[in-house]
Amino acid sequence: MEKNDELEELNKKWHQILEVAPDAMLIVNEKGEIIFANLQCENIFKYSKEELLGQLIEVLIPEPYKSRHPEYRTHYFKKPRTRPMGSGMELYGQRKNQEIFPVEISLSPLKIKNGLIALAAIRDITERKKIEKTLAELNQKLLLSARQAGMAEVANAVLHNLGNVLTSISVSMECLRDKSRHFQFIKNILRINQLIRDHALDLSEFLSTDKMGKKIPEYLAQFSQLLEDEYNEITREIQNIHSLLKLAIEIISKQEAISGSAMLVENVSVEAILESAIKIADLGKIEKLIITKKIDQIPLVATDQNKLLQILINLIMNGKEALLEVDTPHKKIIISAKKHRNQHIQISVRDNGSGILPENLRHIFSFGFSTKEKGHGYGLHNSALLAKELGGSLKVTSAGVGMGATFTLTLPIKQM
Structure with a gap:
């Protein structure tokens, strides 16, 4: 009974870690069926967990990608590989209300006792795309304003200034893209879960005497701290982007106000x-x-x-x-x-x-x-x-x- 209690407790911790991940986390089997979805999946896709479990992953993919996806999925499980976020692909998800939105997805295969599963971390990048569009429009607007003033030096001066702001925003956005370090940790959490299941009959001994087993509590604590640190870093970067965007808009407004002269x-x-x-x-x-x-x-x-x-x-x-x-x-x-x-x-x-x-x-x-x-x-x-x-x-x-x-x-x- 004690071993079963320990196994249940560790399974709970594993689920809790996936639940609090800042990205939507999905686990899909080789048939393409969703076998796990965290709370962030509900927030992003607007389906309840009960609605998602057992569904094919294609329910979350819009056309024209949806009809081709089963072929890609089959190919992925035949030749599994890790694909990090920000790999340059334009990807889209579809909410329950049929709204289509841009996403970044990292994939990682994981062998389990009964075959292969794929762990997917999904990030809604709607706000980032809006910021990128705003930056492009600001840049174009400023360039047009400076050119209309007919002054090459004024154009270069303001663009040089704005360029520094845009560069800082780009750096902050790259930092946000890099905030997926936890993905490797989550893969390891799944491996830990499998180890625990494999040692269900001798769990106490495994956790207290085995070299790998003794590291599990410390690893879970490290991952918990990592998630907290990443949340704080992401919050700071978003605040920085917003303040820099305000500054970029201010630079343009002043340029328009003075028309390159006064x-x-x-x-x-x-x-x-x-x-x-x-x-x-x-x-x-x-x-x-x-x-x-x-x-x-x-x-x-x-x-x-x-x-x-x-x-x-x-x-x-x-x-x-x-x-x-x-x-x-x-x-x-x-x-x-x-x-x-x-x-x-x-x-x-x-x-x-x-x-x-x-x-x-x-x-x-x-x-x-x-x-x-x-x-x-x-x-x-x-x-x-x-x-x-x-x-x-x-x-x-x-x-x-x-x-x-x-x-x-x-x-x-x-x-x-």
């Missing part, structure tokens, strides 16, 4: 703009990077927020790129802001990256000049022009190759 001056917080620039530059993606901020008490400054943000993004991105070119164990970017001679503020971005040759310092802000192999020589040139438009200046110092560089933006302190 300054849009307002009282702004330098510290807040620096924080936005750091987020867009996505500094956290460099391994072992130390970011230091030294920001003094600075009053609000009357300036064009969008242009100041663009300068700072360019400077921080430049420092990031310089750090990617070196193999130093302690990569640093120091961002400082302070008052300068009462009537000005100075914002500096210093890195310990690749540095600049002395003979290149005088050309660094020239249009088309770049020290990078894939550089276009536009970001720093445009930043220097924008600094002048804001009534300030942009300068650079470097002790040479491998010695890093410091870019200093000086702006007048004015208030509306």
